[in-house]
């Protein structure tokens with residue numbers, strides 16, 4: 001009976017809100033024409049009255065929406081990537097903001113996915129992911145890092161790293177638990193902690209080398225700390241955490257009995273002689289580390305949204321509980337294609353790395369010696385540059401660059417919660433065609449001359 005009553009209450013609430021929305025939209029859409037008709041055929045007062053009524057309805061609808069939306073999402077607005085991309089489109093600007101390639105990735109996956117479709121691999125995949133993909137990820141982790149994951153119990157395929165991150169935070173954070181984030185952070189890390197009812201605490205990666213202070217990390221830890229979120233290679237700085245730094249983080253995690261959520265989506269994008277080192281490889285860390293990666297980054301097809309999460313069985317059991325109620329299973333033919341792609345990883349990687357290293361060098365060399373003072377990234381496909389003196393801060397620079405100089409960049413202060421260092425930096429993405437990079441650099445340099 002109680003359940004029935006609460007269902008009815010919910011139903012009423014939705015009916016009411018739909019009605020309010022409907023009439024709100026009805027009046028809003030027609031307000032100008034109704035008002036104009038009154039103005040022409042009646043008098044000016046009628047127009048003013050209609051206008052005031054419309055505003056009132058609009059405020060009412062907004063207040064109603066505020067009431068029904070959960071507190072957890074009250075601070076969430078449009079992401080900076082969406083805002084900057086919209087502006088780039090409107091102003092026909094070169095887009096060095098948007099964080100994904102403007103060209104196709106590994107061509108073999110198209111044929112492979114099509115073959116899987118034609119072979120009838122079109123129904124739900126098993127919830128943890130197809131066996132062949134889990135098997136090959138297990139082999140790749142063994143061969144590249146010497147970390148053994150059981151494909152049946154320790155690897156789960158998700159809808160991009162994004163779903164993996166969401167499931168992990170839901171699986172391990174209770175309301176009020178604290179999570180350490182290194183800032184600048186990837187925005188989903190922050191959002192997922194909040195969505196899980198957690199409290200983010202921050203440790204700053206300081207320029208010029210984006211290193212952190214051990215004291216700052218230790219001070220951020222309290223009895224409520226549950227986990228540390230790591231991202232290496234790092235978006236947005238391009239930093240690759242050194243083994244020495246990872247050892248410090250691991251020691252702190254072990255001493256305080258913390259989990260480490262390690263976002264390694266750019267694991268195969270390191271440059272020069274720099275090597276990616278997964279923290280799970282360190283002694284005592286496999287059982288407390290949840291490692292997340294993405295075939296979207298590795299094979300240059302972010303839109304396919306095939307990610308994965310590797311973690312010890314006990315941790316995986318918890319993650320899979322959330323995954324089954326989030327997406328349950330992930331796109332079947334795309335999983336088959338990614339399994340095939342991983343089968344050729346070792347022949348694919350040298351060209352993939354060389355392609356991105358050339359792009360990094362092109363952009364870096366174009367801006368080197370200018371007031372942008374680019375920071376050479378060791379990994380990922382992002383590069384930080386300084387805000388030149390002619391701009392007030394990163395937001396001012398990003399707005400002027402896109403509106404007046406035809407180039408979109410990301411103002412990274414939105415990825416900082418503690419330090420104001422973000423106001424002195426801009427993020428560029430070099431996963432772009434060479435002509436895009438050349439034109440983007442040209443427009444950036446032009447801005448310095450005006």
Ligand SMILES: Cc1ncc(COP(=O)(O)O)c(C=O)c1O
Nearest residue numbers: 160161162186235265294296307
């Ligand atoms: C650090 C980091 N983690 C996770 C993701 C999301 O990955 P996916 O596209 O596989 O969901 C991104 C995408 O930009 C990223 O930069």
